[in-house]
Amino acid sequence: MNVFILEDKWIEQRYLEQTLRKIQTELKISKMNILPFTDVDSLMDELPEPSTGNVYLLDIEIAGNKKAGLQVSQQIRQHDAFATIIFITVHDEFLPTTYKFKSEALDFIAKDHDNIVAKLKDDFVFIIKKQHQQQPVQWLTLKTSAGYLKEDLGNIYYFEPNPTNSHQSLLHTIDNQVLTINVTLNELENEFPVLFRAHRHYLINPLKVISVNLKHHTLRFKGNDQDYPFSRLRTKHLFARLKELESPLKII
Template structure:
């Protein structure tokens, strides 16, 4: 989780950092990174790649400007639609204004209520659950003889029909593993939407295709693997990887 704190009071900034570190230990947040900013210009320069793991904790009043936090939140939301934004301030009257700005803030915590840590904790628990739910959706799940195994979709290149056993298939991964599955291609297609049927014997992950070789009727993957593509599916695959 990446936490970005905008607070111009150094004492309060350190207090928030300590608070978040404590919450992180309590709820077992993995790979916590905290970034501190005292001005909106600093934060603009440090905006990360969009991600559900990004959490922005903003004071509304920065360096004497009462709406500075709201104004930078608009920049953040335009740059990152996935991030969570939490306002911490003494200015209760700005609650309505957040809706006017259409920020979709997760929470609005008043400094003078005295329960900032508990409210922050509940917010971070909510964000952590959202991140975990998203991560689960990005996994391909299959069963071996002994256990259920999860692999990120992005780590899969393609599946090949196993001609020696029509009830199984072979999965090829980005690190050149070949894993035999107890499912045929028809079963995988029925249960998954991430893959493209490029050939009667192959099921491709377009995310890992570097380019389509129209001359040799092949898909070339980023890791160097190659697999056949039928002529009638070449253009469709090409559109998927553009």
């Protein structure tokens, strides 16, 4: 777990560090990297890879700028959708303003109250619980002309052959991107058994299937209203795979 502190007053910074170490001991958190910063630029230069293990404790007023923490929270959220943001400040009048910055903060703790330790501990209990509930991301490392692409399985709908190059495939993602991959469907199927060969021309992500039309032998993906064919010969195998995954499924 990485905890980033943005606080320009040294004594307040030290207090937060000591509080975090106490919480680490009480909650038996095996690893907690505490990284304190006194200015926004230094913090922004050290932003890590997006992760549920990143926690940001932000003071709102930094170096006289009464909205510095709010502004940096917006940049953090744009960079890291998984991180936890907690505001600790004397400016509790800015609480409604946090929603305008869309930082999706977990908590807003007033410095002048005597419950900082208790509230932070409750927040970290919530963070740990959320991390345990989080499904692990499954990454597919795919060869491209530019090198290698690391793609989250959760972002993939399906692969199909590249009609202009028999040695390549086209990856279709949930955000409507079409990416060229320098391997065939057969190679992908052999390397990534999590994918399913629904049709000669389609290697799908079965986790995204939400409905199957038995009359027309088509299927649909979550968030996509287009019909995709599957082979009649693969019907039994398709249902067996979906049953294994315990996926919510509508049969038409």
